[in-house]
Amino acid sequence: MVVCACTISTSSKIFSMVDKNIYIVQGEIAVVVAAIKRNSRWSTHTTLDEEQDPLLNSFSYLKEILNNIKDLSDVEPNVFLRTFLEVVRSEDTTGPITGLALTSVNKFLSYGLIDANHEGAAEGIENMADAVTHARFVGTDPASDEVVLMKILQVLRTLLLTPVGAHLTNESVCEIMQSCFRICFEMRLSELLRKSAEHTLVDMVQLLFSRLPQFKEEAKSYVGTNMKKLKMRAGGMSESSKWKKQKRSPRPPRHMVRSPSGQMDPAQSSTLTNNLSGGVPFIEQHSSSALPGSDSAASSISSPTTDSGLDAGSKTTSKEDLTDLELSSSTATTPSAEPGRLESQEGREVERAQSASVESIPEVLEDRDLLADQSDSASVHDMDYVNPRGVRFTQSTQKEGAALIPYGLPCLRELFRFLISLTNPHDRHNSDVMMHMGLQLLNVALEAAHIAPYQSLLCLVKDELCRHLIQLLSVDRMNLYAASIRVCFLLFESMREHLKFQLEMYLKKLMDIITSENPKMPYEMKEMALEAIVQLWRIPSFVTELYINYDSDFYCSNLFEDLTKLLSKNAFPVSGQLYTTHLLSLEALLTVIDSTEAHCQAKMLNNAAQQDQSESTTVEGDSSVNTITDSTTEAGKSVPNSNGQNAVVSESGTACPPTSGHLMAEKMRLGRQDQEETDTAEKKSLKKPQRFTSCLPDSQELLEIKNKKKLLITGTEQFNQKPKKGIQILQEKGLLSSPIDNNEVAQWLRENPRLDKKMIGEFISDRKNTDLLDSFVNTFTFQGLRIDEALRLYLEAFRLPGEAPVIHRLLETFTDNWQKVNGNPFQSNDAGFALAYAVIMLNTDQHNHNVRKQNIPMTLEQFKKNLKGVNGGNDFDQDMLEDIYNAIKNEEIVMPDEQTGLVKENYVWSVLLHRGASSEGIFLHLPESSYDRDLFTMTWGPTIAALSYVFDKSLDDNIIQKAIAGFRKCAMISAHYGFSDVFDNLIISLCKFTTLSSESVENLPTVFGSNRKAQVAAKTVFSLAHRHGDILREGWKNIMDSMLQLFRAELLPKSMVEVEDFVDPNEKISLQREETPSNRGESAVLSFVSWLTLSEQSGLRGPSTENQEAKQAALLCIKHCDPEKLITESKFLQLESLQELMKALISVTPDEETYDEEDAAFCLEMLLRIILENRDRVSCVWQTVRDHLYQLCVHASESCFLVERAVVGLLRLAIRLLRREDIGSQVLLSLRLLLMMKGHVLSRVSREVAYGLHELLKTNAANIHSTDDWYTLFSLLECIGAGVKPPAALQVANTNPDNDTGAQSDSELSSYHQSEVSLDRGYTSDSEVYTEHGKSRIPRSATDVDVGWLVVGKDDLDGSKAAVTPASKPLTHPLINQYSLTLGQDMGLHDTKSLIKCVDSLSFIVRDAAHVTPENFELCVKAIRVFVEASLNGGYRTHEKKKSHKYDPKSSRLRKKPREKEGTSRRTKTSSQRPARSHSDDEEDEGVPASYHTVSFQVSLDLLDLMHTLHTRAAGIYSSWAEEQRHLEDAGRKIEADSQTLWSSCWCPLLQGMAWLCCDARRQVRMQALTYLQRALLVHDLQTLDAVEWESCFNKVLFPLLTKLLDNISPADVGGMEETRMRACTLLSKVFLQHLSPLLSLPTFAALWLTILDFMDKYMHAGSSDLLLEAIPESLKNMLLVMDTAGIFHSADSRTGYSDLWEITWERIDCFLPRLKEELFKQAVIPEPVCNVPVEPVPLPAVVTPAPSPVPAAPAEPNIPSRPASPQDMPIPSANGDRTDRSSPVPPSTPPMPTPSKMSPPESPLPPLNQSPLILQPLASPLQVGVPPMSLPIILNPALIEATSPVPLLPRPSAD
Helix, strand or coil: CHHHHHHHHHHHHHHHHHHHHHHHHHHHHHHHHHHHHHCHHHCCCCHHHHHHCHHHHHHHHHHHHHHCCCCHHHCCHHHHHHHHHHHHHCCCCEHHHHHHHHHHHHHHHHCCCCCCCCCCHHHHHHHHHHHHHCCCCECCCHHHHHHHHHHHHHHHHHHHHCHHHHHCCHHHHHHHHHHHHHHHHCCCCCHHHHHHHHHHHHHHHHHHHHCHHHCCCCCHHHCCCCCCCCCCCCCCCCCCCCCCCCCCCCCCCCCCCCCCCCCCCHHHHCCCCCCCCCCCCCCCHHHCCCCCCCCCHHHHHHCCCCCCCCHHHHCCCCHHHHHHHHHHHHHCCCHHHHHHHHHCCHHHHHHHHHHCCCCECCCCECCECCECCCCCCCCCCCCCEECCCCCEECHHHCCCCCCCCCCCHHHHHHHHHHHHHHCCCCCCCCCHHHHHHHHHHHHHHHHHCCCCCCHHHHHHHHHHHHHHHHHHCCCCCHHHHHHHHHHHHHHHHHHHHHCHHHHHHHHHHHHHHHHCCCCCCCHHHHHHHHHHHHHHHHCCCHHHHHHHHHHCCCCCCCHHHHHHHHHHHHCCCCCCCCCHHHHHHHHHHHHHHHHHHHHHHHHHCCCHHHHHHHHHHHHHHCCCCCCCCCCHHHHCCEEECCCCCEEECCCCCCCCCCCCHHHHHHHHCCCCCCCHHHHHHHHCCCCCCCCCCCCCCCHHHHHHHHHHHHHHHHHHHHHHHCHHHHHHHHHHCCCCCCCCCHHHHHHHHHHCCCCCHHHHHHHHHCHHHHHHHHHHHHCCCCCCCCHHHHHHHHHHCCCCCCCHHHHHHHHHHHHHHHHHHCCCCCCCHHHHHHHHHHHHHHHHHHHCHHHHHHCCCCCHHHHHHHCCCCECCECCCHHHHHHHHHHHHHCCCCCCCCCCHHHHHHHHHHHHHHHHHCHHHCCCCCCCCCCHHHHHHHHHHHHHHHHHHHHHHCCCHHHHHHHHHHHHHHHHHHHHHCCHHHHHHHHHHHHHHCCCCCCCCCCHHHHHHHCHHHHHHHHHHHHHHHHHHHHCCCHHHHHHHHHHHHHHCCCCCHHHHEEECCCCCCCEEECCCCCCCCCCCCCHHHHHHHHHHHHHHCCCCCCCHHHHHHHHHHHHHHHHHCCHHHHHHHHHCCHHHHHHHHHHHHCCCCCCCCCCHHHHHHHHHHHHHHHHHCHHHHHHHHHHHHHHHHHHHHCCCCCCHHHHHHHHHHHHHHHHHCCCHHHHHHHHHHCHHHHHCCHHHHHHCHHHHHHHHHHHHHHHHHHCCCHHHHHHHHHHHHHHHHCECCCHHHHHHHCCCCCCCCCCCHHHHHHHHHHHHHHCCCCCCCCCCEECCCCCCCCCCHHHCCCCCCCCCHHHCCHHHHHHCCCCCCCCCCEECCCCCCCCCCECCCCHHHHHHHHHHHHHHHHCHHHCCCCCHHHHHHHHHHHHHHHHHHHHHHHHHHHHHCCCHHHHHCCCCCCCCCCCCCCCCCCCCCCCCCCCCHHHCCCCCHHHHHHHHHHHHHHHHHHHHHHHHHHHHHHHHHHHHHHCCCCCCCCCCCHHHHHHHHHHHHHHHHHHHCCCCCHHHHHHHHHHHHHHHCCHHHHHCCHHHHHHHHHHHHHHHHHHHCCCCCCCCHHHHHHHHHHHHHHHHHHHHHCHHHHHCCCCHHHHHHHHHHHHHHHHCCCCCCHHHHHHHHHHHHHHHHHHHCCCCECCCCCCCECHHHHHHHHHHCCCCCCHHHHHCCCCCCCCCCCCCCCCCCCCCCCCCCCCCCCCCCCCCCCCCCCCCCCCCCCCCCCCCCCCCCCCCCCCCCCCCCCCCCCCCCCCCCCCCCCCCCCCCCCCCCCCCCCCCCCCCCCCCHHHHHHCCCCCCCCCCCCC
16 A cells, blocks of 8 residues: 555656646746737737737647647747747837737746757757847837846846856857847946946856866867858947837847957858867766756657657648658657667767767666767768757758757857957947956856867957057056956966966066056056066066076076066065065065975975976966866755655755856766866977977076076177177187088077067178078078068068168079079069069058058059069969059068057067967976976075065064065075075074174163064074074174174073083083172171172162063073083084184184174183084084084183183083093193193192092093103193193294194194103113103292202203204103102192092092002003102191282172274173182181191091002002013003012102101101101012112101201190100111111112111201100110121131221211210220211222212311201202302201302213222311213212211200
């Protein structure tokens, strides 16, 4: 049951739908008939009248037909349309009735009652078009008449825009358009109606041109000759043409003036063709708008119930119906059979589409496409038209005898031609309204279609359209001007490749407008011209194409370059105010930048390849510039319906009349294959201009072309003055070959448009150039041209001179050539010549005003008559002559340079068209981004200048943002191409806008913080530098200047102004310190006064809130800028950029005027941070940094903050870089810079260096390998910790004040050391001398002299030694006395904290066995001794002298105010010199507090411990080294582990060091030192030493110690000193006794023994207590007893049985202990010699060591000296007798009193004797010593001399 119900409901639905269409028609019949009857004409009528009236009659007949059918599609559309159309055509109906009939027709169209697929549709539509365009009615009043006209417009629009409209013929379409134009241009009609007509036209044009891709160009052979000519006419309506009844004429009159465009060319006048290939319209059957209830055509056809269609016409009687009948019967197939027949063709669809002989006409029939079969072999006349229903229209069936062919390209071409003719400004019939309308519709046409593929349309564009548009740019009517610019844009956007010279002309015209100085030229016009350029500029690759096609073409202007200059100039306002034109110019410039930047980005993303392809295809194959995009296009898509049909789904649910022409065209083409693709494929083969080697020439080639172009222009200019000279110049430049090649020159004359035509004429007609003339004529192709056409071409190429013979020569050559190429059509060449001459005469006669004034112009007959019998006695062809006559009469042969005005314009235009048609007209389409680099090179300068200007002047945020975006893009491009000059320029420009460098420091935070533009600029500068720093070069300087300003204004983030520091407890200090008005030294009053004055100045209030806000804004902005990133990211910079950055930082160095120490320090810190960031490649930049640091440190004459930072910086670098093998040694060498600093400067930074070195050694000791490097470090430690003067060799650099070149390189520096290292290991054996690197003779200051020594320099020895000295050692080295506990170093002040730190560093090395190496061992030992000296008495020396050396804390803490340049806004802080921290223990000035002693005590103990550690481990260390070296065979320096080496290198110096601490004023230190010394001397390792070493132990360690202890070292601690002396004596006797046996073997034993006795004597009298008095005799007894037991005093030879030694011993002891001998030895005592009797010389064994034997003293004076005798009393001549150097062991505070005395050398050296070579004898005069014949230096030990003195040496009690 349910199923049944369903079927019933669907069938009833179908049934109701069928009925509805018929009801609609019936309803309309009723309305129209009622109106006719109501009309006054029918008021009295009978039924008879009704039957006779044809209109009513046909209506009643129609009713009858409708009553007999169930489906409207059963009848031909004509059947129900005809009656209504008759009403429309009838002259007797009134307006309202006609209007009703029109409304009905419109309704039928809207409801889709006319099925587009019905066989009769075409005819019905054609009838409808004819009727409506020729509608007539009886006019009543204008208003109601206009209503009818309005309805006519409506019907025409609906007709053309519905699917059935596709059946209209070309003629009908033209008629329809013409009717609309007529209404549009009839000025007497109301505006509303005219505007409606305008809108209708817009839609129609949109439809027609949107359908253009569906049509194909007809082949020439298809042009039908039997078609009536299609012509639309322009011009206004004639006055008489009223819209009224005109009985006689079958159509309304068209009194329209003929179009002024003259003769139609073949393309325009071609008749309508049977457009087989492309004329069949695309129809989509559902686009017919059907009501939901109505039946669609398709369903009626497929309905099985329909009859064959024959019945429909069986009742018809009229002739037309019969034709319809014939038509339908000719198909003879029932609709139900059709699907089968057509389906069989589906398989062949593909081939057909390819062969293009068949068009598929889709009709939806059960979802199948039906194909109409057509024959393509038929000729024009027997071709039939098969409509979409498959009905074949043969020509015989039509009354007119021509098939109804759907419209196609011909009507479009005619419409296009008509629109173009409307835009002609020189046609007086074209009113402004018409021209505007023409432009508006052309705009629509170009928007809708891509016209270029259609030759017939293209030739209209190239000639008339472009010409009219360019002429319209000169009109002063704004709307026309604007419209023409718009059309131009569309033209050149899509067709510029065909319009090369037209585009050039257009752009030149725009440039003229923009630069016009004419005051009448409205500003808006300039603005629009600029806008037009900007819009063109935006077309992808347009700019590139300009550059390639014009700038790189020899004979075109440099469009791109000129436009760029123009835009750039135009971007700068003259008045200073910004107008739109300025911004537009900037925008155009930026367009190039934008596109280039986009391409660079794309390349970076590696999408360049795909992107280029897609872009080039869009440019080539854009079929239409669719400006209208509407959602309703979607509504046209069909979706399958439930019953298998397709129905249009539209939003409203009902099919509505078409919305617009474009959308309608979209629907009409649905389902059809687009044919345009095949077109473009054929056309795509790229042509290449001759001047290029390829379609994409490279930059080099372009450069060559541009250079050649410049030369050509020069040559051309010369030619235009003197032709020969021009040719000559071009030959010289190699552009023309020499000797001259006539063909080449002729070609050049033809193709160079810049040449003066008059000069060409003169040059080629010159007699000397006959060959050239032949070549010139040969360049023309006259083949197939009539003689006058050929002549016209010839005479346009040059200016014909006036002289007859010259003309004769030119014409003769011409006719000879023409005759030859055209196969001699005339009897002779002379005949041709005569005719050519006649043509020129005719031209003059017809067009020359002077001639015309006098004569009546020649007629055709006269012309023919003149030429009678000229052709070799015969006549010329008369038709030809007539054609020639007409051609010349209608169009003058223009002589170049002769005419003006329109004629000249015509001539120029024709030349332009000729050039365009030649190979010169080839226009290369290029992929985007092909020549971005070249374009950017040309545009960046103007663009950045313009951007800067606009940025500067504008206040509008958008514009500022645009400018910044421009800057960023320029930066990105320059980075991409590596243009650092561009980038620098940009950064420099932007830096100016930050105001950072121009503003004074005080105002900077406020000004910068409140200036948004400056902040934007700053952010941009920094972000660009971060992003593209790689290509920054010069610009770094500006960025660093800005950074400096930010630093001065305290706007930088904290992390940038805080720097590492070694001394500060936080390990960081700020480069900016808080300034306080008062300094410590000032009084409270002063500070109060200054506070008051400060307050007054600031107006007693702090900074205003505005200022604070501004400062906050500034700080925030700088935070965003992230300046620190420049440093941290510098590791990614290219090396070149990095070097420039460093150069910029280094350039901030001391110079007189603007130098500020803090600035320099800030730059230095940034530089150092950058170096550390770049440690991976530091070797590349190290030299630069080193030189800079050298400059800062070594050249500093006083210590300051900058020097301190430089020193710290150098150490920080060293600490971080030492790990790097590639640079480590260089860095260490660079530390010598510190040693090269001036002493007082270095001492001020000693604490920093000390802490820095400590850090360095802790982190990197393992990375230091060479002796040189260790030497540097230890020298530094000594200089810093102990105040030792740096080695003099390093100070040399400073002697020359002009030596600012920045030090020698590190390798040069190191050279001085190489020679020295080879000289010594730091210590010598006894026979050698310890050498110090430095001055040849060290001047000693009193502080350093503890024991008087005579120094004999190497220079002072005899020449034999000097000769041996290698020449490679230019520096002389002083000799350091080894018999002293001190090193004789020239010590200055030292800073305690530095000393402590240095000792720490030293102990770090010594305590870690890994760090003690053969390379640094001896240096370690020496350093320890230096520190020992420095720390002696807790460094007390330092305190005594400190007052004098102290620098005034006030002066150092204050910053000196810099001398200000007038007008410079530098900051005025209280002072500009930053205080260097004074490390001279200011706190500890007054006296020495206990805390100090604790520290210094600890230092001394540490040193003792270190010495002890080294001493004990030395043997082990040395033997392990020796062992290692045995494995490594290639040892450079042999390491011996024998006792001799150990003694000289290690043990002896260490013992001396300990001994020196035994002389410390502090009791604990002395005691501790003595303990260590004792332990060291008695240590097991030392037992291996031999006698000589032990002797030297006495001479070098113990004796000097005892000598020193005799001094009043610690006056406050008398008891302590006694104890110390006692322990020292005890130690002496212990050592003596322990090693007595080896000592006995010494030849000098006696001297040694006597010296010991001598000390015992002195010590007996040294103390004030009894301690020594008791202890000394005990020790002495001990020694004597042991010696006696050992039998030393016994001698078998002597008479007494005792040896000489015994005698001497007691002789000496008796001086101070007369009763000792009795106590010990009870036997007889030898009588003592009298004191003052000189002793005879005692023969002694030969001297082995340089230590002299004891010598009898001179007779003592009765007055005992108040202090121990010293060599001052006994001047000793040195070996060459030239000088004595005396000093005494006085307390450090007393200055020495040297009294040099000249001594004459001995008369003659003594001959060698059998006994000792050294003769000692008593002398009354000062002691003279013979010179042994040996080259060793002689060192006399005063202690030994004193020891031999028989006079008791008692110290005088210290009464003072």
